[in-house]
Amino acid sequence: MKYRHLxxxxxxxxxxxxxxxxxxFAVALFLFGLLNVLHDAFAQGMEVAGAxxxxxxxxxxxxxxxxxxxxxxxxRVPGVTHVTFANWFGGVYQxxxxxxxxxxxxxxxYRQMFPEYLIDxxxxxxxxxxxxxxxxxxxxxxxxxxxIGDRIPIRGTIYQGTWEFNLRGIYRGQxxxxxxxxxxxxxxxxxxRTQIGKSRVxxxxxxxxxxxxxxxxxKAIDDGFANSPYETKTDTEKAFAASFVKQMGNIQxxxxxxxxxxxxxxxxxxxxxxxxxxxxxxxxxAVLKAVGFTDTFVLVMVIAETMIVAxxxxxxxxxxxKLLTLRxxxxxxxxxxxxxxxxxxxxxxALALAVGLIAGFLPALAAARLRVVEALRRV
Amino acid sequence: MSLIEVRNxxxxxxxxxxxxxxxxxxxxxxxxxxxxxxxxxxxxxxxTLLNLLGGLDLPSEGRITVAxxxxxxxxxxxxxxxxxxxxxxxxxMYNLIPVLTAFQNVELPLLLTxxxxxxxxxxxxxxxxxxxxEERMHHYPRQLSGGQEQRVGIARAIVADPTxxxxxxPTGDLDRxxxxxxxxxxxxxxxxxxxxxxxxxxxPLAAQRAASVRHLEKGALxxx
Numbered sequence: 001m002k003y004r005h006l007x008x009x010x011x012x013x014x015x016x017x018x019x020x021x022x023x024x025f026a027v028a029l030f031l032f033g034l035l036n037v038l039h040d041a042f043a044q045g046m047e048v049a050g051a052x053x054x055x056x057x058x059x060x061x062x063x064x065x066x067x068x069x070x071x072x073x074x075x076r077v078p079g080v081t082h083v084t085f086a087n088w089f090g091g092v093y094q095x096x097x098x099x100x101x102x103x104x105x106x107x108x109x110y111r112q113m114f115p116e117y118l119i120d121x122x123x124x125x126x127x128x129x130x131x132x133x134x135x136x137x138x139x140x141x142x143x144x145x146x147x148i149g150d151r152i153p154i155r156g157t158i159y160q161g162t163w164e165f166n167l168r169g170i171y172r173g174q175x176x177x178x179x180x181x182x183x184x185x186x187x188x189x190x191x192x193r194t195q196i197g198k199s200r201v202x203x204x205x206x207x208x209x210x211x212x213x214x215x216x217x218x219k220a221i222d223d224g225f226a227n228s229p230y231e232t233k234t235d236t237e238k239a240f241a242a243s244f245v246k247q248m249g250n251i252q253x254x255x256x257x258x259x260x261x262x263x264x265x266x267x268x269x270x271x272x273x274x275x276x277x278x279x280x281x282x283x284x285x286a287v288l289k290a291v292g293f294t295d296t297f298v299l300v301m302v303i304a305e306t307m308i309v310a311x312x313x314x315x316x317x318x319x320x321x322k323l324l325t326l327r328x329x330x331x332x333x334x335x336x337x338x339x340x341x342x343x344x345x346x347x348x349x350a351l352a353l354a355v356g357l358i359a360g361f362l363p364a365l366a367a368a369r370l371r372v373v374e375a376l377r378r379v
Numbered sequence: 380m381s382l383i384e385v386r387n388x389x390x391x392x393x394x395x396x397x398x399x400x401x402x403x404x405x406x407x408x409x410x411x412x413x414x415x416x417x418x419x420x421x422x423x424x425x426x427t428l429l430n431l432l433g434g435l436d437l438p439s440e441g442r443i444t445v446a447x448x449x450x451x452x453x454x455x456x457x458x459x460x461x462x463x464x465x466x467x468x469x470x471x472m473y474n475l476i477p478v479l480t481a482f483q484n485v486e487l488p489l490l491l492t493x494x495x496x497x498x499x500x501x502x503x504x505x506x507x508x509x510x511x512x513e514e515r516m517h518h519y520p521r522q523l524s525g526g527q528e529q530r531v532g533i534a535r536a537i538v539a540d541p542t543x544x545x546x547x548x549p550t551g552d553l554d555r556x557x558x559x560x561x562x563x564x565x566x567x568x569x570x571x572x573x574x575x576x577x578x579x580x581x582x583p584l585a586a587q588r589a590a591s592v593r594h595l596e597k598g599a600l601x602x603x
Contacts, residue, residue, distance in 0.1 A: 005483060006483075009478040009483075012478065284474070287470070290433070292459055292488060
C-alpha cells in the first residue's frame with residue numbers, strides 16, 4: 001500500500017497524544033472485555049443448560065425441599081423420559097473462604113442426566129460402591145491438590161457435624177464452559193445420616209422427549225402438584241439458571257449502562273483529539289490537496305488514522321483482558337467460567353473500530369471539505 | 380498559441396454586502412519555457428491570480444486556458460486531477476510534511492500516478508539530484524536549512540514533470556544567499572529543462588531573474 005507511510009507517520013507525529021488515545025481505547029476495551037467475562041460467567045448456567053431439561057423446585061423457594069416420593073410421580077408425567085435429583089449440601093472445607101458447590105446427588109440417574117460431565121467408568125463404579133464416596137471437578141481437585149483416594153473432611157453447616165468423604169472420581173467438562181468446580185456426594189448417604197429433612201430433595205431435573213413440549217410438560221407437573229403441601233415450580237433449565245442470575249440484579253443492564261457510558265466518552269475524547277490533530281495539520285492537508293490528492297483521499301486518510309489507533313488500543317485492551325482471564329476464576333469457585341471468548345474479542349474489536357470510524361468521521365469530513373486557498377492563507 | 384491564455388479574468392469576493400474586486404478584466408499570455416515574475420504591492424491580487432492559474436480557485440468571470448484545456452470550466456474533481464498532472468507548486472513557507480523525509484515529501488505527487496515503486500524512486504532521486512540534495516534524501520525537514528527545505532519543495536514541484544511551476548514568494552522566507560541559490564535553481568529549470576515558471580515576488584532581485592516581469596496593481600496588469 002503506497003500510502004502506508006503517509007498514514008503511519010502521522011500517528012507518530014505527536015507520540016504522547018497518540019499513546020494516550022491508544023491508552024483510552026485500551027482502557028475502554030479492557031473494561032469491555034472484563035464486563036463480558038463477568039457477564040458470561042454469570043450467564044454460564046444458561047449457556048450450558050440443556051434444551052431438553054426441566055428443573056422442578058418448591059414453589060415457595062428453592063431452599064424449600066420437595067419430597068423424594070415425587071420422583072416416581074414425575075416419571076409418570078407424559079413426555080418425561082428421565083428424572084434425577086440433588087440437594088445442596090453447603091459445607092465448609094477447612095476454611096469458609098474455600099467456597100465450592102457441594103451437591104448430594106442421585107447416584108442412579110445423575111450421570112445419565114448430565115452427559116456433559118465426563119467421568120471414567122471405573123471411577124463411577126467406585127463411587128457407587130462406597131457410601132462415603134465423592135467426586136470432584138478437575139479444577140476443584142487441582143485447586144486443592146486432591147487425588148483419588150484422599151479423604152476429604154467437610155464441616156456441615158446445614159447438615160451438622162463433620163463429614164468425611166473418600167474421593168473416588170474426578171470429572172471433566174465436555175465443553176470449556178462446563179463447571180468443573182463442583183463436589184458431588186451421595187444423596188442416599190446424606191439421607192441415611194441426617195436427622196433433618198429426611199426423604200427430601202432440593203430439586204428435580206427432568207429430561208423430556210421433545211424440547212418443544214417443555215411448556216406443556218411444565219404446566220402438567222405444576223398442575224399435578226397444585227394444592228399439595230409441596231407445590232412445584234417447573235422451568236426449563238435455562239430459565240432456572242436465568243432466575244439465579246436475576247437474583248443478583250439486572251447485571252446485563254448494569255454492564256450495558258457502564259459499557260455505553262465508557263464508549264460514548266471514548267467517542268467524544270477521540271473525536272476531539274482527531275479534530276485537534278486535523279486542525280494542526282490544516283496547511284499540510286491543503287498542500288496535499290493542492291498537489292492533487294482528492295477530498296475523498298483526505299477523508300479516508302484521517303479515518304484510517306483513527307481506526308488504526310482504535311485497532312491498536314482495542315487490541316491492547318482486549319489482549320490485557322484475555323491475559324487476566326488466563327489464570328481462570330479469581331474468586332475461588334464463584335465464577336467457574338471466567339473466560340474471554342473469541343466472539344467477545346471480535347465484538348470488542350468491531351466496537352473499537354466503529355468508535356474509531358464515528359469519531360474520525362467529522363474531523364475527516366472537515367479535512368475533506370477544507371478549501372485549499374483559505375487553508376494556505378492560515379498561519 | 381500560448382501555453383497559458385488568460386482572458387478577461389475577474390475575481391470578486393463578497394464581504395457582507397460589499398463586493399471586493401480583487402482581479403478585473405485581466406488578460407495574460409505565457410509561452411512554454413517562459414520565466415515570468417509577477418510583482419505588485421500587497422493586496423494587488425498576485426496570490427489570487429496564482430490560485431486561479433493553479434486551479435485552486437475559480438474566477439468570477441473570464442477564462443483560463445492551459446495547453447488547450449479551459450480549466451475555468453472544469454469540475455472540482457477534474458480540476459484536482461488536472462492540478463496533479465500539470466501544476467507544480469512552490470510555497471513561501473515550503474510546506475513540507477514534517478513527519479516525512481525529503482524523499483517521501485518529493486514522492487508525494489508520484490503517489491497519484493501509476494508508477495511502480497522503483498520508477499517512483501528513480502524519479503525522486505532524479506528530482507533531488509537536480510536540486511542538489513541527493514545526499515539529504517533521508518533527512519527530515521527539521522534537519523534541513525530553510526534553503527534546503529525550499530529546494531526539497533522545488534523537487535516536489537518538478538518530480539511529476541508538470542506543465543508549469545507556480546511559485547508563491549519562493550524566496551520570501553530565505554536569507555540572501557539561500558534565496559540566490561533557489562533563484563538560480565529556478566533559472567536552471569527554465570534554461571536547461573525548458574520548464575515554464577511563474578513566480579510571485581516582492582524581491583526585485585528575484586524579478587530580475589525572470590525573462591519578463593508583470594506588474595499588478597489593484598487587480599489589473601499595468602505597464603511599468
